[in-house]
Amino acid sequence: xxxxxxxxxxxxxxxxxxxxxxxxxxxxxxxxxxxxxxxxxxxxxxxxxxxxxxxxxxxxxxxxxxxxxxxxxxxxxxxxxxxxxxxxxxxxxxxxxxxxxxxxxxxxxxxxxxxxxxxxxxxxxxxxxxxxxxxxxxxxxxxxxxxxxxxxxxxxxxxxxxxxxxxxxxxxxxxxxxxxxxxxxxxxxxxxxxxxxxxxxxxxxxxxxxxxxxxxxxxxxxxxxxxxxxxxxxxxxxxxxxxxxxxxxxxxxxxxxxxxxxxxxxxxxxxxxxxxxxxxxxxxxxxxxxxxxxxxxxxxxxxxxxxxxxxxxxxxxxxxxxxxxxxxxxxxxxxxxxxxxxxxxxxxxxxxxxxxxxxxxxxxxxxxxxxxxxxxxxxxxxxxxxxxxxxxxxxxxxxxxxxxxxxxxxxxxxxxxxxxxxxxxxxxxxxxxxxxxxxxxxxxxxxxxxxxxxxxxxxxxxxxxxxxxxxxxxxxxxxxxxxxxxxxxxxxxxxxxxxxxxxxxxxxxxxxxxxxxxxxxxxxxxxxxxxxxxxxxxxxxxxxxxxxxxxxxxxxxxxxxxxxxxxxxxxxxxxxxxxxxxxxxxxxxxxxxxxxxxxxxxxxxxxxxxxxxxxxxxxxxxxxxxxxxxxxxxxxxxxxxxxxxxxxxxxxxxxxxxxxxxxxxxxxxxxxxxxxxxxxxxxxxxxxxxxxxxxxxxxxxxxxxx
Amino acid sequence: xxxxxxxxxxxxxxxxxxxxxxxxxxxxxxxxxxxxxxxxxxxxxxxxxxxxxxxxxxxxxxxxxxxxxxxxxxxxxxxxxxxxxxxxxxxxxxxxxxxxxxxx
Numbered sequence: 001x002x003x004x005x006x007x008x009x010x011x012x013x014x015x016x017x018x019x020x021x022x023x024x025x026x027x028x029x030x031x032x033x034x035x036x037x038x039x040x041x042x043x044x045x046x047x048x049x050x051x052x053x054x055x056x057x058x059x060x061x062x063x064x065x066x067x068x069x070x071x072x073x074x075x076x077x078x079x080x081x082x083x084x085x086x087x088x089x090x091x092x093x094x095x096x097x098x099x100x101x102x103x104x105x106x107x108x109x110x111x112x113x114x115x116x117x118x119x120x121x122x123x124x125x126x127x128x129x130x131x132x133x134x135x136x137x138x139x140x141x142x143x144x145x146x147x148x149x150x151x152x153x154x155x156x157x158x159x160x161x162x163x164x165x166x167x168x169x170x171x172x173x174x175x176x177x178x179x180x181x182x183x184x185x186x187x188x189x190x191x192x193x194x195x196x197x198x199x200x201x202x203x204x205x206x207x208x209x210x211x212x213x214x215x216x217x218x219x220x221x222x223x224x225x226x227x228x229x230x231x232x233x234x235x236x237x238x239x240x241x242x243x244x245x246x247x248x249x250x251x252x253x254x255x256x257x258x259x260x261x262x263x264x265x266x267x268x269x270x271x272x273x274x275x276x277x278x279x280x281x282x283x284x285x286x287x288x289x290x291x292x293x294x295x296x297x298x299x300x301x302x303x304x305x306x307x308x309x310x311x312x313x314x315x316x317x318x319x320x321x322x323x324x325x326x327x328x329x330x331x332x333x334x335x336x337x338x339x340x341x342x343x344x345x346x347x348x349x350x351x352x353x354x355x356x357x358x359x360x361x362x363x364x365x366x367x368x369x370x371x372x373x374x375x376x377x378x379x380x381x382x383x384x385x386x387x388x389x390x391x392x393x394x395x396x397x398x399x400x401x402x403x404x405x406x407x408x409x410x411x412x413x414x415x416x417x418x419x420x421x422x423x424x425x426x427x428x429x430x431x432x433x434x435x436x437x438x439x440x441x442x443x444x445x446x447x448x449x450x451x452x453x454x455x456x457x458x459x460x461x462x463x464x465x466x467x468x469x470x471x472x473x474x475x476x477x478x479x480x481x482x483x484x485x486x487x488x489x490x491x492x493x494x495x496x497x498x499x500x501x502x503x504x505x506x507x508x509x510x511x512x513x514x515x516x517x518x519x520x521x522x523x524x525x526x527x528x529x530x531x532x533x534x535x536x537x538x539x540x541x542x543x544x545x546x547x548x549x550x551x552x553x554x555x556x557x558x559x560x561x562x563x564x565x566x567x568x569x570x571x572x573x574x575x576x577x578x579x580x581x582x583x584x585x586x587x588x589x590x591x592x593x594x595x596x597x598x599x600x601x602x603x604x605x606x607x608x609x610x611x612x613x614x615x616x617x618x619x620x621x622x623x624x625x626x627x628x629x630x631x632x633x634x635x636x637x638x639x640x641x642x643x644x645x646x647x648x649x650x651x652x653x654x655x656x657x658x659x660x661x662x663x664x665x666x667x668x669x670x671x672x673x674x675x676x677x678x679x680x681x682x683x684x685x686x687x688x689x690x691x692x693x694x695x696x697x698x699x700x701x702x703x704x705x706x
Numbered sequence: 707x708x709x710x711x712x713x714x715x716x717x718x719x720x721x722x723x724x725x726x727x728x729x730x731x732x733x734x735x736x737x738x739x740x741x742x743x744x745x746x747x748x749x750x751x752x753x754x755x756x757x758x759x760x761x762x763x764x765x766x767x768x769x770x771x772x773x774x775x776x777x778x779x780x781x782x783x784x785x786x787x788x789x790x791x792x793x794x795x796x797x798x799x800x801x802x803x804x805x806x807x808x809x810x
Contacts, residue, residue: 087729087763145762149769149802151777188796249796255762262798 009034011082015065018053022071023078028335029117029241030091030143036082037143039091041115042328043298044075045105046097051079052112054090054140056122056254061112061137064094087254090122090140091115095297101288102310104301112137114239114294116332119144119339120257121212121239127171127185127246128215128230128549139212139238139293142254146343148261155347156273157383158203160409160450160526161586164574165275166202167458168531169233169553170210170247178557183249187256187263194270200534201574204273206350208459209234210260212242215549217284223479229547233459235352236284236318238293240336264345273347275385276340280333281356281392286319287312302328305363313363315356317393324357330371338380348385350411355392358403365396369403376405387411387453400443404451409526412440412452419456420467420490422619423516425646425698430618433644434604437623439524441588448587452525456516457533460486462543464533467491468512469498474541477548485544498541507673510536511698514569514670514677515644518700521573522642524585534570535559565674576667576681576702582630582637597628598659599639609656619646624656627705639705645695653693658705664690665704671696719747724756727764736767743774750775751809755785765799772802784809 011019023038031038039051049072053063067077077093092114097107114121118141124131131138174193175185183189190205197205213234220229234244248256264274283303285296288311295303305313305321312320323329340346351357358369375386390402390410399413415436422429435442439449457464462473471493475485494508513536520527531537532555539545539552560567577583589602604612605622612621621644627637639662643653650671655664665684670677679685684704687693695701719742727735742750750771772779781803783794794800 085729087761145766147766147769149772183796186796191798250793253761253793255765255793255797258762258765258797266798 009036009080013068016063018063018065018081019083020065020079020081023080025073025076025078027117028076029115029119030141032086032143032145033080036080037084037086037089038078038080040076040078041093041298042076043095043097044302045299046095046107048096049077050094050096050109051081052092052094052137053081053084054092054137056088056090056142059135086143090137090142092137092141093298104306104310106292106296106300108292108297111292111297113292113297114139115141116239116294116298117241117335118142118239119146119241120254121242121245122254124212124214124216125245125251125254131216138291139214144257148258148343150261150265150345153265153268153345155341155345155383156268156271158273158347159586160385161584163204163273163385163526164202164521164577165204165206165453165526165528166197166200166531167206167208167455167528169208169459170244171232171549172553173531173555176551176554176556179555180557185247186249187247187259188249191263191266194266194272197272198270200571201578202529203271203578204275204347205267206275206277206528208277209237209279209352210244210247210276211237211278212239212244214238214284215246220479222477224477227550229479230549231547232549232553233546235279235546236282237279238284240280240332241339261344268345274345275348275350275387276346277350277352278337279352280322280324281353282316282318282320282322287314290319299328302326305359305361315359315363315392315394315396316353321356321359321363323361324371325359325366325369326361327370330374333371334374334378337375337384338378341381341384346384348387350387350389352389353392354388354402355390355396355398356394358398359392359394359396363394367403372403372408373405376407385409400440404447406447409451409453411458412436412443412454412525414443415440415452415454415523415525416456417490419516419519422644422646423512423519424490424492425619425648427619428616430612430621431614434612434614434621434623437519437523438589438602439585445588449524450526450586453528454520454523454525455528455530456520457530458528459530460544462489462491462541463530463537463539464513464516465509465536465538466541466543467516468494468509469538470541471497472541473543474498475544477542477552478544478546485542489543508698510563510566511670513566514668515698515700517570517573518642518668518670518702519644521577522583522640522702524583524589527577529570529574531555532559534567536563536566565677568674569668569678572678572681573668579681580630580637580640581635582625582627582640585631587632593626595628595633597626599624599626599628601626601629603656605641605643605653605656607651607653609654620644620651622653641703641705643693643695643701645697645699648697650694650696650699653695653701655691655693655703658690662705663687665706666701667704668702669696669699670701671699716749717745717747718749718751719745720751720753722753726759726761727757727767728759728761729763732761732763732767735764736770739767739771739774743771746775747779749780749782751782751784753784753809754790755787757790758787760790760793765794765797768799768803780804782806782809
């Protein structure tokens with residue numbers, strides 16, 4: 001083969017029988033080249049570097065090769081080593097240099113450091129298998145093949161306004177015994193449940209962090225039950241390029257890369273996009289008391305935001321803050337996302353505490369953050385969805401003002417808060433709710449409704465069912481005396497705190513869940529549903545389940561039957577949205593009839609048609625969408641009328657008149673018991689009374705005019 | 707006028723794998739595949755009754771075979787042990803190969 005004849009693929013040096021030569025500075029990381037592996041690692045301020053090589057799983061390295069001085073280019077050490085067993089190899093680095101924390105320098109040559117660009121990490125191969133704490137090298141860099149057989153697959157590029165996002169935890173989705181699967185809690189098990197996702201109707205899964213993290217981080221005992229509390233959510237990255245081995249049934253064979261890619265390929269075949277929740281705001285190394293895993297020992301002051309005294313800024317609330325707008329770190333983030341987009345065919349990214357990505361190296365918010373701009377204009381990421389959690393733990397709240405560059409969408413925290421308050425019957429919410437159901441033009445006037453990721457619940461906080469079963473959080477099981485988790489839940493227990501046998505309360509709770517889903521799925525913008533909310537998943541009032549690897553977090557598949565009314569309603573309302581393009585506009589309403597249909601694109605109503613009470617005391621409004629304006633008038637759809645009555649008594653709503661050839665049909669009425677609460681989209685019954693509808697207390701009614 | 711038919715029978719490549727296919731033995735396996743690819747077979751039949759482990763590198767040889775010999779190549783894995791079937795299934799390769807109890 002041609003490539004074997006190149007003279008730069010022959011060794012020039014030897015160390016204890018291992019042959020090597022000067023390597024290539026780029027790309028960073030360990031790259032398989034003909035006959036060997038090219039190692040390249042960045043570190044400024046260090047004085048020397050040693051490559052440390054292990055046979056897989058062995059306690060001690062089989063070789064340590066110091067980089068000769070002439071192998072350093074700028075601040076990059078590079079070396080090609082020959083004749084390595086690339087499947088059995090684990091590698092790391094020792095970095096020598098000054099230890100002077102007040103100057104930001106924390107070099108320690110006794111530590112073996114992971115490669116930030118490692119594509120596979122060993123050491124936590126199987127979920128919750130106790131690690132050997134005495135191991136000199138805990139998180140071991142390994143090599144990955146990049147030759148997956150994708151066949152015809154590519155990212156789906158579904159228009160963002162057509163997405164229905166399902167936020168899910170890889171382990172939690174199938175770990176419950178009721179999933180009935182063999183490899184519970186893994187990528188492979190999700191693959192077995194794709195038919196469920198298809199039936200539900202979602203077309204995008206957003207996976208909670210799948211970058212390698214350590215579930216044992218800060219593990220401790222539950223003071224009540226003695227159970228082990230772990231880092232279950234995984235918002236604490238050990239390595240940005242490696243998938244979590246413990247999420248793969250084949251992790252113990254080091255095949256997590258293949259297993260994850262296979263899952264993505266299968267999801268794509270079924271029309272479901274894959275979005276990753278990525279955590280670039282901090283790392284698992286914590287503050288000065290935390291472990292030295294990689295970044296701290298390689299180049300502390302480059303990778304982290306430091307105070308003038310050399311301590312760690314803590315805008316993430318977790319000990320340290322990644323220095324994202326340092327050019328080196330910015331490039332790492334870019335390299336990482338490009339890798340996931342190109343090698344794993346990922347369709348989009350949701351950035352945890354993304355406001356941090358817009359802070360300068362001294363922590364001050366930037367008006368034009370280079371990282372956010374680079375991501376927005378990157379050629380490889382050009383078709384990926386970019387979604388920001390537009391706030392951080394340092395008090396920066398940017399919902400509506402996140403630097404977007406025409407690309408970025410946001411988790412709309414205001415949507416969540418307004419909808420929750422409206423649902424529990426707070427006064428003074430109608431004005432805001434009108435903005436929210438329109439895709440929040442008050443926040444995103446220039447960016448369009450697709451900037452708004454709408455949600456009412458997410459992993460962080462109460463599950464949707466618990467929002468109507470608990471007034472207060474009940475986080476005792478987290479072992480922090482119920483001090484952790486948010487207090488502003490805007491929840492309402494419907495008259496009893498926690499589980500009850502009272503049928504009226506239980507009916508109301510189910511109705512409220514349906515109300516929430518109904519409003520979410522008919523709002524302009526991009527809806528996101530939390531895993532399990534479609535079957536009334538409960539966390540027993542715990543609103544911060546980050547450490548609970550148990551039934552508080554696992555999807556209980558038996559609820560698909562025990563709460564069949566919720567599942568059927570969810571499934572139908574999701575598919576209703578998919579059938580009606582008028583619900584999925586990429587531009588804001590114009591409030592007039594620009595296609596000559598006789599109706600404005602959107603109109604607002606109340607108990608009187610064409611008259612909407614937006615006053616402080618109102619808890620009620622209705623809106624009508626004109627189907628002739630669907631997708632800016634390009635597609636013809638039905639008329640859709642939605643009445644929302646969050647008042648505690650039933651109210652008669654006068655219906656707006658339709659063109660003579662059309663009639664009103666009932667799609668949903670959450671006040672009715674199942675199965676009369678909603679109908680299969682397309683086969684809705686006609687209304688007897690075409691002029692008025694009695695909307696029950698705390699109920700949502702959806703009509704179709706066709 | 708004379709009439710003739712050129713009939714071609716299927717070309718079948720057969721390999722028996724035993725013990726463990728790891729990154730080292732996978733190289734041998736791959737060399738064997740490359741040799742056979744030169745004959746452009748229609749079917750690749752792997753007898754694996756006594757195969758106890760196949761690593762990532764081993765699985766890749768199967769993908770390599772498909773890419774080298776064309777996607778029309780039918781691959782048969784004959785009488786694999788349960789652990790081998792599981793590995794193939796979890797990594798999704800079962801769509802690319804035919805797992806059979808016996809090859810007739």
